[in-house]
Amino acid sequence: MVEDHDVNSDVNEIPSELPLLPIRDLVVFPFMVVPLFVGRDVSMAAIEHALASEKLLFLCAQRNAGADEPSPNDLYSFGTIGKILRTRKLADGQLKVLVQGLRRAKIQDFVKTAPAILVQTEVEREKNVGEVAEVEGMMRAVKESLSRLLDVGKGLPQDVMTVLMGLTDPGALADLVASNLSLKVAEAQSVLQIGSTLARLRQVNELLAKEVEVVAWKKKIQTQAKETMTRAQREYFLREQLKQIQSELGDADTKQVEIQGLREKINDAQLPPAAQKEADKQIKRLEKMHAEASEAAVLRTYLDLLADLPWAIESEDQLDLVRAKTILDEDHYGLAKIKDRILEYLGVLKMKRDHQGPILCFAGPPGVGKTSLGRSIAKALGREFVRISLGGVRDESEIRGHRRTYVGAMPGRIISALKQAKTKNPVLLLDEIDKMGTDSRGDPAAALLEVLDAEQNSAFRDHYLNLDFDLSRVMWVSTANLTDTIPSPLLDRMEVIRLPGYSLREKTEIARRYLIPKNRADCGLDARQLTFNQRALEYIIESYTREAGVRNLGRQISAVCRKVARRFAEGHMNSVRVSRKSVNKYLGSRHHDPDKPDEEDRVGLATGLAWTQVGGAILHIESVYMPGKGGLTLTGQLGKVMKESAQAALSHVRANADRFGISLDLFEQNEFHIHVPQGAIPKDGPSAGITMVTTLVSVLTGKPIKKSVAMTGEITLRGRVLPIGGTRDKILAAVRAGITDILLPISNEPDLEEIDAATKSKVNIHLVKEIDQVLELALVDFKCK
Numbered sequence: 001m002v003e004d005h006d007v008n009s010d011v012n013e014i015p016s017e018l019p020l021l022p023i024r025d026l027v028v029f030p031f032m033v034v035p036l037f038v039g040r041d042v043s044m045a046a047i048e049h050a051l052a053s054e055k056l057l058f059l060c061a062q063r064n065a066g067a068d069e070p071s072p073n074d075l076y077s078f079g080t081i082g083k084i085l086r087t088r089k090l091a092d093g094q095l096k097v098l099v100q101g102l103r104r105a106k107i108q109d110f111v112k113t114a115p116a117i118l119v120q121t122e123v124e125r126e127k128n129v130g131e132v133a134e135v136e137g138m139m140r141a142v143k144e145s146l147s148r149l150l151d152v153g154k155g156l157p158q159d160v161m162t163v164l165m166g167l168t169d170p171g172a173l174a175d176l177v178a179s180n181l182s183l184k185v186a187e188a189q190s191v192l193q194i195g196s197t198l199a200r201l202r203q204v205n206e207l208l209a210k211e212v213e214v215v216a217w218k219k220k221i222q223t224q225a226k227e228t229m230t231r232a233q234r235e236y237f238l239r240e241q242l243k244q245i246q247s248e249l250g251d252a253d254t255k256q257v258e259i260q261g262l263r264e265k266i267n268d269a270q271l272p273p274a275a276q277k278e279a280d281k282q283i284k285r286l287e288k289m290h291a292e293a294s295e296a297a298v299l300r301t302y303l304d305l306l307a308d309l310p311w312a313i314e315s316e317d318q319l320d321l322v323r324a325k326t327i328l329d330e331d332h333y334g335l336a337k338i339k340d341r342i343l344e345y346l347g348v349l350k351m352k353r354d355h356q357g358p359i360l361c362f363a364g365p366p367g368v369g370k371t372s373l374g375r376s377i378a379k380a381l382g383r384e385f386v387r388i389s390l391g392g393v394r395d396e397s398e399i400r401g402h403r404r405t406y407v408g409a410m411p412g413r414i415i416s417a418l419k420q421a422k423t424k425n426p427v428l429l430l431d432e433i434d435k436m437g438t439d440s441r442g443d444p445a446a447a448l449l450e451v452l453d454a455e456q457n458s459a460f461r462d463h464y465l466n467l468d469f470d471l472s473r474v475m476w477v478s479t480a481n482l483t484d485t486i487p488s489p490l491l492d493r494m495e496v497i498r499l500p501g502y503s504l505r506e507k508t509e510i511a512r513r514y515l516i517p518k519n520r521a522d523c524g525l526d527a528r529q530l531t532f533n534q535r536a537l538e539y540i541i542e543s544y545t546r547e548a549g550v551r552n553l554g555r556q557i558s559a560v561c562r563k564v565a566r567r568f569a570e571g572h573m574n575s576v577r578v579s580r581k582s583v584n585k586y587l588g589s590r591h592h593d594p595d596k597p598d599e600e601d602r603v604g605l606a607t608g609l610a611w612t613q614v615g616g617a618i619l620h621i622e623s624v625y626m627p628g629k630g631g632l633t634l635t636g637q638l639g640k641v642m643k644e645s646a647q648a649a650l651s652h653v654r655a656n657a658d659r660f661g662i663s664l665d666l667f668e669q670n671e672f673h674i675h676v677p678q679g680a681i682p683k684d685g686p687s688a689g690i691t692m693v694t695t696l697v698s699v700l701t702g703k704p705i706k707k708s709v710a711m712t713g714e715i716t717l718r719g720r721v722l723p724i725g726g727t728r729d730k731i732l733a734a735v736r737a738g739i740t741d742i743l744l745p746i747s748n749e750p751d752l753e754e755i756d757a758a759t760k761s762k763v764n765i766h767l768v769k770e771i772d773q774v775l776e777l778a779l780v781d782f783k784c785k
Contacts, residue, residue: 014103028080046116050084057082059099060079078192085098142173142174142208182211266307282299298404314425317383363496367549374477378427384422390433392437394437394438397412411462424474448490478494511532529564532577533577536578548729559587597618605695605698609730619683621692635674636675639683645714653696666700686724687724688712694775705779712742732759742764744765746768746769772784
């Protein structure tokens with residue numbers, strides 16, 4: 001409130017030492033009359049001190065409004081000298097004090113801080129800086145701003161406006177306008193502290209302009225909200241009338257209830273603008289259709305999908321690498337390099353949250369833990385995990401979905417998986433990606449190119465959905481047994497991480513740590529009721545399974561657990577310890593004879609090393625010659641590449657007959673026959689080249705081949721030994737078979753880093769570059785000329 005009277009008559013008699021009244025959330029200006037409620041001890045003491053003298057006190061705002069006992073640091077240095085006009089004691093013990101601001105002043109020193117704060121003050125004189133015309137112009141600008149504030153709907157009380165418009169003192173105008181604006185304490189204090197009259201007027205004018213703009217925007221927003229509310233109310237009333245009309249006509253209201261439910265679900269799903277527009281359009285179409293129309297059922301299914309998809313739902317990543325390493329170690333034994341690569345991926349994701357890393361493709365034989373690695377990654381990240389099986393998929397629509405014009409149309413597997421995951425950033429495992437096919441219905445591998453391309457998948461469009469969906473937050477993992485059947489453009493988008501087969505030691509550890517406890521628990525047994533010793537596990541692995549992974553091993557252990565569980569169910573309560581001798585009692589006769597080299601050194605019989613989809617194996621290759629016309633016969637269901645290796649081997653031996661001590665007449669007067677046993681199993685590849693050369697030289701020179709030696713390598717016509725694949729699996733197969741010496745191409749030396757020290761200690765690995773080295777190491781008492 002404002003009183004228009006002379007306040008300058010007694011300012012010359014203001015004492016320099018005054019009691020200080022701290023004020024919360026308010027700045028008192030000169031010419032301002034304001035009621036204050038006083039209750040704090042320090043404030044009551046200040047009022048008593050003022051009333052005991054000339055009723056004058058120093059009114060000062062607190063920097064920290066929460067301080068009940070303000071210290072000098074909690075108070076602003078500028079304030080207003082005020083005079084107590086009236087006091088009244090309230091029922092709760094507080095005082096209601098009416099004070100009037102007189103003059104701006106500044107604290108020079110604190111004389112006393114208890115019980116009342118006494119300060120030494122200095123009255124601030126007005127500094128009339130600037131031309132008279134400039135000051136007059138600024139006063140007019142302030143008054144015009146007051147008028148604009150009234151125009152936009154927020155005017156000051158009429159009596160206040162009358163006083164302000166009639167003021168001719170620029171300092172009084174600035175102070176009274178500032179005191180009647182809704183300013184924050186810091187803003188009001190900044191105005192109070194300005195000594196220059198012109199500068200204070202300019203500051204007040206800027207605050208007025210800001211207030212005018214804010215009030216104008218507020219009025220506009222309120223008007224828009226009112227119009228929106230009016231439209232919504234009109235729509236509500238029309239819908240209520242429609243319901244009443246339908247009720248009078250006897251139509252069931254279930255359709256409207258269903259549509260309203262769909263509308264609420266879609267609103268809750270937080271669809272992007274384009275999807276929201278499409279959803280609203282389809283809901284309006286549905287409202288106009290008969291409930292029993294076939295098209296209505298299609299629309300309801302489509303709208304349900306829109307509502308169920310995680311457009312804006314994203315789980316929070318748990319990027320704790322120590323925890324992730326613990327989870328990977330708990331779920332998988334060994335695989336150190338694979339785990340390190342996964343942790344590197346998670347580490348980069350932690351440092352750069354929007355990182356779109358490569359698509360990891362775990363390639364390896366069945367049963368080595370490819371799928372469970374994907375599940376462990378999701379567990380370590382705290383994300384949802386969904387497996388998409390691609391084995392046997394031949395239709396592009398399985399990936400992209402069917403268009404809704406077709407009867408029985410469905411979304412593709414990618415969109416369906418996201419609906420199942422309920423988050424937009426799950427771990428999606430593309431299982432058996434190497435087993436997709438192609439036919440007249442399209443190429444699903446080509447459809448996956450967009451899905452796995454970080455530059456395109458942010459706007460993936462499913463044919464059924466027909467809207468862009470962001471797949472960039474998905475973490476993609478794929479699995480494959482072989483990468484040869486994956487199309488090159490698709491393979492190029494993935495980082496292949498190869499999982500080798502397990503050694504005997506690794507399999508026994510996996511069985512002891514994971515397979516036995518799991519299968520034992522599945523059958524209701526505990527460790528006191530059933531145990532396996534080490535030799536029993538090794539015998540089961542070597543004689544009842546033949547695989548690179550541990551899937552069949554798990555089945556055999558499960559069979560033992562079931563038989564033991566039956567014994568306990570029948571009342572036999574003695575604990576069971578499965579030993580090497582008792583395995584046959586539970587599993588019957590052994591299923592596989594272990595791979596073993598021949599019992600003695602033989603002419604024309606060599607041991608090769610092969611790689612299969614289930615791991616490594618030893619391969620016996622034998623050669624003979626008989627009277628004839630120099631032909632070559634190959635048997636054992638050999639592939640084209642392996643047959644060409646045999647031809648190259650024979651050509652090399654014939655071209656270097658003198659060096660090997662072989663008469664050329666033997667080639668002209670005899671026929672040669674190379675046979676690879678287990679003829680029912682298809683065999684192919686170039687890695688048996690040096691083995692075939694060794695058998696031919698052996699049979700032509702009569703030199704036996706050492707039974708303890710196994711070999712692998714491709715042969716050229718000039719006798720060079722070229723590198724091969726599957727080194728680790730082949731070495732493991734040789735160790736299982738009891739081989740002591742292995743011949744490897746020298747180019748495969750880097751592959752030996754993947755072999756653990758325990759395996760290396762069981763064999764002597766010879767790295768060879770030329771066929772001469774192979775023959776001298778493999779044949780008994782043989783030297784090339």
